[in-house]
Amino acid sequence: xxxxxxxxxxxxxxxxxxxxxxxxxxxxxxxxxxxxxxxxxxxxxxxxxxxxxxxxxxxxxxxxxxxxxxxxxxxxxxxxxxxxxxxxxxxxxxxxxxxxxxxxxxxxxxxxxxxxxxxxxxxxxxxxxxxxxxxxxxxxxxxxxxxxxxxxxxxxxxxxxxxxxxxxxxxxxxxxxxxxxxxxxxxxxxxxxxxxxxxxxxxxxxxxxxxxxxxxxxxxxxxxxxxxxxxxxxxxxxxxxxxxxxxxxxxxxxxxxxxxxxxxxxxxxxxxxxxxxxxxxxxxxxxxxxxxxxxxxxxxxxxxxxxxxxxxxxxxxxxxxxxxxxxxxxxxxxxxxxxxxxxxxxxxxxxxxxxxxxxxxxxxxxxxxxxxxxxxxxxxxxxxxxxxxxxxxxxxxx
Amino acid sequence: xxxxxxxxxxxxxxxxxxxxxxxxxxxxxxxxxxxxxxxxxxxxxxxxxxxxxxxxxxxxxxxxxxxxxxxxxxxxxxxxxxxxxxxxxxxxxxxxxxxxxxxxxxxxxxxxxxxxxxxxxxxxxxxxxxxxxxxxxxxxxxxxxxxxxxxxxxxxxxxxxxxxxxxxxxxxxxxxxxxxxxxxxxxxxxxxxxxxxxxxxxxxxxxxxxxxxxxxxxxxxxxxxxxxxxxxxxxxxxxxxxxxxxxxxxxxxxxxxxxxxxxxxxxxxxxxxxxxxxxxxxxxxxxxxxxxxxxxxxxxxxxxxxxxxxxxxxxxxxxxxxxxxxxxxxxxxxxxxxxxxxxxxxxxxxxxxxxxxxxxxxxxxxxxxxxxxxxxxxxxxxxxxxxxxxxxxxxxxx
Numbered sequence: 001x002x003x004x005x006x007x008x009x010x011x012x013x014x015x016x017x018x019x020x021x022x023x024x025x026x027x028x029x030x031x032x033x034x035x036x037x038x039x040x041x042x043x044x045x046x047x048x049x050x051x052x053x054x055x056x057x058x059x060x061x062x063x064x065x066x067x068x069x070x071x072x073x074x075x076x077x078x079x080x081x082x083x084x085x086x087x088x089x090x091x092x093x094x095x096x097x098x099x100x101x102x103x104x105x106x107x108x109x110x111x112x113x114x115x116x117x118x119x120x121x122x123x124x125x126x127x128x129x130x131x132x133x134x135x136x137x138x139x140x141x142x143x144x145x146x147x148x149x150x151x152x153x154x155x156x157x158x159x160x161x162x163x164x165x166x167x168x169x170x171x172x173x174x175x176x177x178x179x180x181x182x183x184x185x186x187x188x189x190x191x192x193x194x195x196x197x198x199x200x201x202x203x204x205x206x207x208x209x210x211x212x213x214x215x216x217x218x219x220x221x222x223x224x225x226x227x228x229x230x231x232x233x234x235x236x237x238x239x240x241x242x243x244x245x246x247x248x249x250x251x252x253x254x255x256x257x258x259x260x261x262x263x264x265x266x267x268x269x270x271x272x273x274x275x276x277x278x279x280x281x282x283x284x285x286x287x288x289x290x291x292x293x294x295x296x297x298x299x300x301x302x303x304x305x306x307x308x309x310x311x312x313x314x315x316x317x318x319x320x321x322x323x324x325x326x327x328x329x330x331x332x333x334x335x336x337x338x339x340x341x342x343x344x345x346x347x348x349x350x351x352x353x354x355x356x357x358x359x360x361x362x363x364x365x366x367x368x369x370x371x372x373x374x375x376x377x378x379x380x381x382x383x384x385x386x387x388x389x390x391x392x393x394x395x396x397x398x
Numbered sequence: 399x400x401x402x403x404x405x406x407x408x409x410x411x412x413x414x415x416x417x418x419x420x421x422x423x424x425x426x427x428x429x430x431x432x433x434x435x436x437x438x439x440x441x442x443x444x445x446x447x448x449x450x451x452x453x454x455x456x457x458x459x460x461x462x463x464x465x466x467x468x469x470x471x472x473x474x475x476x477x478x479x480x481x482x483x484x485x486x487x488x489x490x491x492x493x494x495x496x497x498x499x500x501x502x503x504x505x506x507x508x509x510x511x512x513x514x515x516x517x518x519x520x521x522x523x524x525x526x527x528x529x530x531x532x533x534x535x536x537x538x539x540x541x542x543x544x545x546x547x548x549x550x551x552x553x554x555x556x557x558x559x560x561x562x563x564x565x566x567x568x569x570x571x572x573x574x575x576x577x578x579x580x581x582x583x584x585x586x587x588x589x590x591x592x593x594x595x596x597x598x599x600x601x602x603x604x605x606x607x608x609x610x611x612x613x614x615x616x617x618x619x620x621x622x623x624x625x626x627x628x629x630x631x632x633x634x635x636x637x638x639x640x641x642x643x644x645x646x647x648x649x650x651x652x653x654x655x656x657x658x659x660x661x662x663x664x665x666x667x668x669x670x671x672x673x674x675x676x677x678x679x680x681x682x683x684x685x686x687x688x689x690x691x692x693x694x695x696x697x698x699x700x701x702x703x704x705x706x707x708x709x710x711x712x713x714x715x716x717x718x719x720x721x722x723x724x725x726x727x728x729x730x731x732x733x734x735x736x737x738x739x740x741x742x743x744x745x746x747x748x749x750x751x752x753x754x755x756x757x758x759x760x761x762x763x764x765x766x767x768x769x770x771x772x773x774x775x776x777x778x779x780x781x782x783x784x785x786x787x788x789x790x791x792x793x794x795x796x
Contacts, residue, residue, distance in 0.1 A: 019541055019685055030540055124538065130686040132530075132538030140522065140530030142428055143417055143706035270692055273671045287417055287703035288528040291693030294668055295686065305685035308541035 015304025130302025144285025413702025542683025
């Protein structure tokens, strides 16, 4: 029997409990061992849960119980989860988490700690909810040198953009609808400002390219500036606007650049057709070319099923599954200023610009126009091109 | 050092050699061991290859060399590969293959043989080329009870259909183009008649649902009957025609039904936007909902990189990676006659049919029309509906 403690019995944590209970027999057969929920750590009590008698309020009970082999951390936030994770790993207990902020900011340290203590630190659920992505990157694509990772990493913003594109809702109206449907939090900042996508591209990039990249090294722009006018101009050119997290490894010195920003994506590309709360992550390798992983990027059971898959891996491999990447720093990244793209630009005034293709928009306000540059330009080049213009919006074209 | 023998040095086999040579250092670091190509078995000699001195013509050299731990079978066909695989496994050597026909027809036996001899039989490359699909199904989705698997499993037919849809080529013209581009073989039967997709859905279904399903249990229809008229009617209704392999597990008795047939797929669904030689496989689980895996379904390096990933897994896990499924038979499958779908029907004559939505097609021949049924019908029900009509084409709507 393998004993698990679940820290935080909110949406994901209770989903983990539900799957371990409901699919218990199936799971036991697959891993040839019984997986038992021994403790649930939460401030609250859960008198109606099947695990009502397992609730504890003090992490040291779990830390000091040698029977607990696996700790599932589904609390969110950083300081307390970080403390618990460190203590669990030091006690030789493997830890599984869905906490992207913690992995993005302290992953390198925690992976090292796990290795030193001969246990595992796994976090499949931290990126893409239930979509299998981290494990395929480390195993199935292992024969490849990866070159680029790009994806729709946040379901809330993708839902908002889908509603703007399909139903013609304004950003504010689409956000309100997302909140009413439970797809956006009351304080939606982390989603709409791109922070959530930023944490996820940090994790993908660290794992895919082997060196930790931290959120403050990733220029991040959200979707709050996108208007229906941009949506219409994009459509007239055959594009949809999507918020993408992107990380590119430079061949010459193996440095990495990651950023988060809205992009215009060609309508008939696979990424453009990822709608609503779905996520998709495209990985490019030297042998395999492009592969894409698609599915629900959030939600109780999808995310919980990824957590449980990690738990099962630990049981099967007896905590010997080791993921690692090296420490990163200033000298392992290069600037987003060096990355050239075609650009979409919306400006005040009605004039043509050489070297660009003008977009048409039946609903455009008078005295406004938009274009896409013919050539890929660096940010400095597009700033130079538009320096005498009254720029209203400017997005990369993928 | 781990010694590998490659059986068959054609497209995929030489790709495996190329990746092991080119990415050798990177691979060695990842698996903490050197992977050495000791033998290549082929009828031919390869004087210009870096492995020219490793070529042998008799399998027993490999079989009897205790230094060979892993055999890569990339020959294709069944009788000789089957013989070699049995002998390798009995000698305790793990086997990695890209041979879908062999896995679809003898997978259950060979997996059992591997288990008995404490070695591995892996075949990630047999489905979806380089797309990671089998490994995620067994690990990442392990916490799920799977319900359905559906996919675009054959790149050749998807290329032909894409060219019919996008460029208005006839089936024959599109096939010729595919042959000219190297996407279709001189004898394209296995692709265009659906046999290749059939073998792949057999493997996916066996792995996903735990019991072997054999090609002769899978009703299989290819794409040779699809006309430009069908393409145009489908478009007018907002659909694209795609050849799908599909397998559905029935909750009540856990029996499985698999089939291969062209389907009309809604234009804005992720599967519809899988174009050219790309493949995509969608898996539905009880916790995770739908996830989709997308990438190049064939090609030398994508397929070879999946083979090498399996080799690396075996090195890492010292041949202890065990996949298995049970034997299947008549009592583990149910009939495709029990599966209800909406149907697209093209018929001679110009008349309306109750309970259907008529499609428009500007290029339609006089005296022909097409419709989609409002309700999901079983094959018997749609045959009854159309029994007095001159049916020209009839495809399911997904």
